[in-house]
Amino acid sequence: MVETFGKKATRHGFSDGLIALGEKNPKVVAIGADTACSVLINKFAQKFPERFIQVGVAETNMIGIAAGLAVDGWIPYAVTYSMFATGRPWENIRNTVCYSNLNVKIGGSHSGITVGYDGATHQALEDIAIMRCIPRMTVVVPSDMVEAKKATIASADIAGPLFIRFGRESEPIFNKEDTPFKIGKAVTLREGKDVAILACGSMVYESLVAAENLEKKGISAKVVNVHTIKPIDADAIVKSAKECGAVVTAEEHQILGGFGSAVAEVLVKNHPVPVEMVGVRDTFGESGNPSELLKHFHLKDADILNACEKVLKRK
């Protein structure tokens, strides 16, 4: 059994991290777009009302205001559903925030398929892809609530634009308070020699479960939590490929342009090995209960296990 410490959504970790930052740094500001209660920055707003800005349903303006605040020396966190935090204002993020290299942090909540019942319009499955392709942008995808808090606190130390992705749904907590976290540095959670599973976000836990089940079948799987998609930890990826000779990537996101693509970009240049990718397969989401959606879109531990068996045949 994978050791866990209860269940909680990564948005709680972000919320706690933001409050910790607010206490530590009087320059930290939060901006909401009529979703403060869902993305849980309402807690920051209650604690630091003078440093909370509500812009209403206007995400492009939210990013522009964040840019202006950054020019003025603040550290703004612009936070709403990831679909609208990244998709709607994408060009403003590119041309105003990143081209100006401004210290703007974008929090994308309710990401992935697990936002569930709201359906395809609200399920951000392309946000990693569209954020990581912009020069100067850092992209962080924490794997559980504990890591989300650490990642949020660490995000303030990155001078420049940063996107942090988190989710609505309660998910198992497996990271500990003392699990090391450094932006850009992947964490090996389990050693193995036959296949390396590289995962981000909610798929890290699924990968750990898959690795346990693989062990029962006599297959030794390494599991690496690649919480930073950009700058990606190329050393850790290449090392995993060298050790295992086969790689499976797992993400709650489109395969096209996402985390799997980022890993493949590293491998083809440095150490090509067979790769299988678990993720959403170039399709839109659906309404439904998050766990049935994860099954429907092949995002469960069993799908990762199948991908491992498939990639092993290609070794």
Added chain:
Amino acid sequence: MEIHELEQISLRIRKNIIEMLCQAGSGHPGGSLSSVDLLVSLYYTQMNFDPKNPKDPKRDYFVLSKGHGCPTLYSILAEYGCMHEKELCTLRQYGSKLQGHPGMDKGIPGIEVSTGSLGFGLSVAVGMAIGSKMAKRPNRVYALMGDGELQEGSIWEAVMSAGHFKLDNLCGMVDWNQLQIDGKVEDVMGIDPLVDKFRSFRWEPIEIDGHDFKQIIDAFKKAKATKGKPTVILAHTTKGKGVSYMENVCDWHGKTPSQEQADKALNELK
């Protein structure tokens, strides 16, 4: 500063614009020339900005939301000493700090943020104005928009928020020259009634002749004295102002003069 001095500066800036654009072989003369008198008045009678201390937290901010008008801003910043005047002739060339639309990362003092993609500058100015108020600093924030730019929906998100937040430290300016790439603004996508639009969004609109220095300076004074809401100076201007064959000719939005045409323009700007 006396009005006749401002007139002399504007004349120099217009000459620079023609020379820069002729040299560059691409760029936007029409909307650069229409905004000269507004920006000269802003920089020489209003702006608290010291090029020797360009990141002074007490400085006034200026955002060129209509980034394609950057030859005007570059030229004024060169007069201010933010760069050597010789650099102006590198506009749009490989290796130049003077990008076709302002790039903040090129390090020109006074370029606070990259602009050029229309419709985003006012939001940035709103953020600056909110930040200044949070820090309880008395500085002011200015943003220049084009009239065609007002067709961008994001402008109205920003307009709505500035009214909502009662940003009386914010002064918007509209270079209302009535022309855009595809023709007359009113034909392409009408923006009237502009005064009523801004007023209904809780702004104080001031309609002026954007080439009359006295009216411009009076408008800035009135904006400063306005409390509890942002001000917008709706400045009627002439696209291509100062060069006879460019004035009110849509084609000169994004076309540059030949050497011969430039010489003719420079002759007129005496």
